[in-house]
Amino acid sequence: xxxxxxxxxxxxxxxxxxxxxxxxxxxxxxxxxxxxxxxxxxxxxxxxxxxxxxxxxxxxxxxxxxxxxxxxxxxxxxxxxxxxxxxxxxxxxxxxxxxxxxxxxxxxxxxxxxxxxxxxxxxxxxxxxxxxxxxxxxxxxxxxxxxxxxxxxxxxxxxxxxxxxxxxxxxxxxxxxxxxxxxxxxxxxxxxxxxxxxxxxxxxxxxxxxxxxxxxxxxxxxxxxxxxxxxxxxxxxxxxxxxxxxxxxxxxxxxxxxxxxxxxxxxxxxxxxxxxxxxxxxxxxxxxxxxxxxxxxxxxxxxxxxxxxxxxxxxxxxxxxxxxxxxxxxx
Amino acid sequence: xxxxxxxxxxxxxxxxxxxxxxxxxxxxxxxxxxxxxxxxxxxxxxxxxxxxxxxxxxxxxxxxxxxxxxxxxxxxxxxxxxxxxxxxxxxxxxxxxxxxxxxxxxxxxxxxxxxxxxxxxxxxxxxxxxxxxxxxxxxxxxxxxxxxxxxxxxxxxxxxxxxxxxxxxxxxxxxxxxxxxxxxxxxxxxxxxxxxxxxxxxxxxxxxxxxxxxxxxxxxxxxxxxxxxxxxxxxxxxxxxxxxxxxxxxxxxxxxxxxxxxxxxxxxxxxxxxxxxxxxxxxxxxxxxxxxxxxxxxxxxxxxxxxxxxxxxxxxxxxxxxxxxxxxxxxxxxxxxxxxxxxxxxxxxxxxxxxxxxxxxxxxxxxxxxxxxxxxxxxxxxxxxxxxxxxxxxxxxxxxxxxxxxxxxxxxxxxxxxxxxxxxxxxxxxxxxxxxxxxxxxxxx
Numbered sequence: 085x086x087x088x089x090x091x092x093x094x095x096x097x098x099x100x101x102x103x104x105x106x107x108x109x110x111x112x113x114x115x116x117x118x119x120x121x122x123x124x125x126x127x128x129x130x131x132x133x134x135x136x137x138x139x140x141x142x143x144x145x146x147x148x149x150x151x152x153x154x155x156x157x158x159x160x161x162x163x164x165x166x167x168x169x170x171x172x173x174x175x176x177x178x179x180x181x182x183x184x185x186x187x188x189x190x191x192x193x194x195x196x197x198x199x200x201x202x203x204x205x206x207x208x209x210x211x212x213x214x215x216x217x218x219x220x221x222x223x224x225x226x227x228x229x230x231x232x233x234x235x236x237x238x239x240x241x242x243x244x245x246x247x248x249x250x251x252x253x254x255x256x257x258x259x260x261x262x263x264x265x266x267x268x269x270x271x272x273x274x275x276x277x278x279x280x281x282x283x284x285x286x287x288x289x290x291x292x293x294x295x296x297x298x299x300x301x302x303x304x305x306x307x308x309x310x311x312x313x314x315x316x317x318x319x320x321x322x323x324x325x326x327x328x329x330x331x332x333x334x335x336x337x338x339x340x341x342x343x344x345x346x347x348x349x350x351x352x353x354x355x356x357x358x359x360x361x362x363x364x365x366x367x368x369x370x371x372x373x374x375x376x377x378x379x380x381x382x383x384x385x386x387x388x389x390x391x392x393x394x395x396x397x398x399x400x401x402x403x404x405x406x407x408x409x410x411x412x413x414x415x
Numbered sequence: 416x417x418x419x420x421x422x423x424x425x426x427x428x429x430x431x432x433x434x435x436x437x438x439x440x441x442x443x444x445x446x447x448x449x450x451x452x453x454x455x456x457x458x459x460x461x462x463x464x465x466x467x468x469x470x471x472x473x474x475x476x477x478x479x480x481x482x483x484x485x486x487x488x489x490x491x492x493x494x495x496x497x498x499x500x501x502x503x504x505x506x507x508x509x510x511x512x513x514x515x516x517x518x519x520x521x522x523x524x525x526x527x528x529x530x531x532x533x534x535x536x537x538x539x540x541x542x543x544x545x546x547x548x549x550x551x552x553x554x555x556x557x558x559x560x561x562x563x564x565x566x567x568x569x570x571x572x573x574x575x576x577x578x579x580x581x582x583x584x585x586x587x588x589x590x591x592x593x594x595x596x597x598x599x600x601x602x603x604x605x606x607x608x609x610x611x612x613x614x615x616x617x618x619x620x621x622x623x624x625x626x627x628x629x630x631x632x633x634x635x636x637x638x639x640x641x642x643x644x645x646x647x648x649x650x651x652x653x654x655x656x657x658x659x660x661x662x663x664x665x666x667x668x669x670x671x672x673x674x675x676x677x678x679x680x681x682x683x684x685x686x687x688x689x690x691x692x693x694x695x696x697x698x699x700x701x702x703x704x705x706x707x708x709x710x711x712x713x714x715x716x717x718x719x720x721x722x723x724x725x726x727x728x729x730x731x732x733x734x735x736x737x738x739x740x741x742x743x744x745x746x747x748x749x750x751x752x753x754x755x756x757x758x759x760x761x762x763x764x765x766x767x768x769x770x771x772x773x774x775x776x777x778x779x780x781x782x783x784x785x786x787x788x789x790x791x792x793x794x795x796x797x798x799x800x801x802x803x804x805x806x807x808x809x810x811x812x813x814x815x816x817x818x819x820x821x822x823x824x825x826x827x828x829x830x831x832x833x834x835x836x837x838x839x840x841x842x843x844x845x846x847x848x849x850x851x852x853x854x855x856x857x858x859x860x
Contacts, residue, residue, distance in 0.1 A: 090755045090756065091740065091741065091742055091743045091753065091754060091755050091756070091757075091776075092741050092742045092753065092755075092776050093742075093753040093754070093755050094742075094753055094778060095838070095840070095841040095844065096744075096748070096749060096750050096751055096752070096753070096825075096827050096840070097748060097749045097750070097827030097830050097831050097840070098742060098744055098748040098749075098751065098753065098769075098771060098776070099429060099430075099585065099748040099749070099775070099831065100778070100779060100830070100831055100833075100836060101427070101429070101831050101832050101833075101834075103789070103832065103833075103834040104779075104834050104835075104836070105782055105783075105785055105834050105835050107834070108785070108787065108834055158782060158783070161782065163785075201783055202782075202783040202785060203783040203784045203785045203786050203835075204783070351785045351786045351787045351788070352785065352786050356786060356788035356791050356799070356801075357788070357791065404799065405791065405797040405798075405799070406797060407670060407796055407797045407798060407819050407822055408424075408657065408661075408667060408670075408795065408796040408797050408822070409657065409667050409668055409669050409670035409671075409672065409796070409822065410669075410670055
């Protein structure tokens with residue numbers, strides 16, 4: 085005889101997929117590892133120290149904020165770890181540790197939790213913190229802070245700064261790029277990451293490996309990265325005087341791969357539909373190219389993404405999918 | 416076999432979990448001592464009992480007379496004596512009037528149970544009448560009276576009948592086994608439906624994770640020029656009516672509309688087999704195949720069960736519970752209804768009894784929506800479940816309505832896929848109920 089216990093009653097569905105927020109964040113962390121190794125390889129062990137400091141402060145801030153706001157502590161979802169790594173990837177390896185800590189605290193406390201926490205932030209926390217650091221410590225965040233890979237020597241310029249300086253000096257992009265001046269790296273060095281720059285942004289190869297992993301795992305789709313990088317390449321080709329070299333140079337230089345694969349695809353701050361994601365990629369690509377070619381500041385990726393983050397609610401509203409059955413009723 | 420493979424947009428891939436019963440032939444369940452037959456086993460008005468306590472009834476005898484057009488008669492599944500007519504709990508969650516019959520184990524047939532002739536001699540109206548009198552309702556689980564589907568509103572014409580053999584719900588194998596073991600009845604039922612509606616095109620759609628069913632039905636329909644057996648991609652909710660119509664015909668049922676709006680009538684393969692039985696032997700719908708499965712039951716089986724048999728008896732015939740039982744579900748895991756008691760009868764829409772262990776029944780704690788958009792991608796209706804849900808949770812039902820909450824088919828794909836384990840379809844259901852209530856209120860003003 086079966087006993088007459090009362091069984092559990094809930095609304096259907098009664099089974100759930102194995103997908104969890106934690107697993108998604110873990111995938112992102114795994115995807116970021118190649119770029120971290122590249123950063124350590126090119127800029128030394130201090131890259132790792134900066135990353136650890138950033139992660140520790142990000143997670144600790146999340147814990148403290150959730151305690152203060154009397155909300156459940158969710159540091160186990162690993163989202164703060166992701167933010168911490170991304171912030172570290174956006175600063176030079178020479179960055180003072182207290183500056184990194186302040187950036188991490190700002191990212192989590194202000195950009196994330198002041199707006200409701202995970203999923204509710206309207207701009208990418210790591211990029212917001214980078215913008216804050218750039219405004220507060222410009223010298224620590226720009227050219228004089230960047231190391232030449234493999235040395236302790238401070239480099240004079242990042243690849244984009246070198247390119248821009250060449251252009252400002254009246255040289256055409258082509259001559260600047262093909263000239264044997266030591267400040268303009270080769271395409272291969274750019275692709276591998278053997279150039280001056282922030283910890284996680286220089287190696288397009290390492291970032292690409294991470295991106296392929298994320299697409300394979302279904303964490304992101306290729307829509308935003310492809311439209312974003314593609315738009316920058318095409319516009320650079322046109323604005324650079326129809327020079328394919330300039331187009332390729334712009335694709336691999338600066339933070340484009342990091343931004344396009346890991347930051348512009350941030351769930352909370354990017355559109356949800358494919359149509360919206362194409363607009364996101366196009367918009368960020370156009371802004372990046374315009375800033376790089378006409379702006380005073382050589383890097384355009386972070387501000388482009390931040391601007392598109394702010395436009396995301398609007399994009400989502402105008403790209404609502406057409407519901408099934410929204411057809412003319414037959415008489 | 417030359418079979419097309421079709422599908423729809425969106426959807427998800429829950430584990431099939433059909434291994435336990437998909438190869439098991441249907442076994443006749445033991446006749447129960449007592450049956451409890453609800454007067455409402457269908458969508459629509461309940462039936463009025465036409466027997467009294469103390470009456471002798473026979474197998475196939477009508478015991479409930481439908482009140483109203485959208486309703487369906489109820490027949491006795493056993494012969495014996497009526498011992499009570501009273502409200503009892505059923506799988507819909509409420510109490511409904513039930514006729515309780517003490518089985519005399521004689522299986523004496525009612526005089527009304529005799530062959531109604533052949534398809535060649537029966538007219539369209541006669542077929543519709545047989546379907547109505549035999550208490551046939553949608554056996555996929557929705558239990559909409561079949562004769563109502565066949566009574567087209569004036570001005571509507573249909574040119575296609577589709578039989579739903581997708582059985583996209585995980586765990587369930589009752590339709591699968593029916594198609595493998597009795598494909599002739601399925602094809603015969605389809606031909607009856609096509610004749611009743613005077614249409615010349617019939618489809619039988621079967622998910623391609625059931626190659627044996629596809630082959631059996633394909634062979635049974637080989638000589639029927641007007642019937643096409645199609646394979647459907649194994650994807651949930653492939654058996655949802657509008658998704659099935661789209662897959663087979665490429666037609667989109669308009670929002671808020673019925674299949675007849677695009678010239679189609681859809682029926683379950685089980686319903687078709689019941690129609691075949693009603694015509695050939697005259698036996699009304701008094702039994703059905705029930706898949707009893709899940710980790711929480713000892714010997715999973717496909718049983719042919721008399722309507723009114725209690726879940727308790729059915730589960731006991733399958734060896735009883737195994738381990739700690741957490742949930743007993745009438746139907747499948749995606750859309751089935753969880754039951755707090757096993758003292759409820761099997762009814763016409765009980766396609767399965769799924770028993771989950773305590774471990775499986777535990778629902779994960781929801782966390783913040785991370786806006787990953789997975790629910791948007793899987794929604795077969797192209798809705799934005801996360802937004803409708805958040806409006807619903809804020810009691811902003813007006814906004815939920817604007818976001819097309821009423822178009823939701825409650826398939827549960829969004830809740831299934833959600834990495835933050837949010838109660839998406841639950842909250843959308845709440846919104847739909849509120850919107851319906853408000854619309855009614857507005858109408859009555």
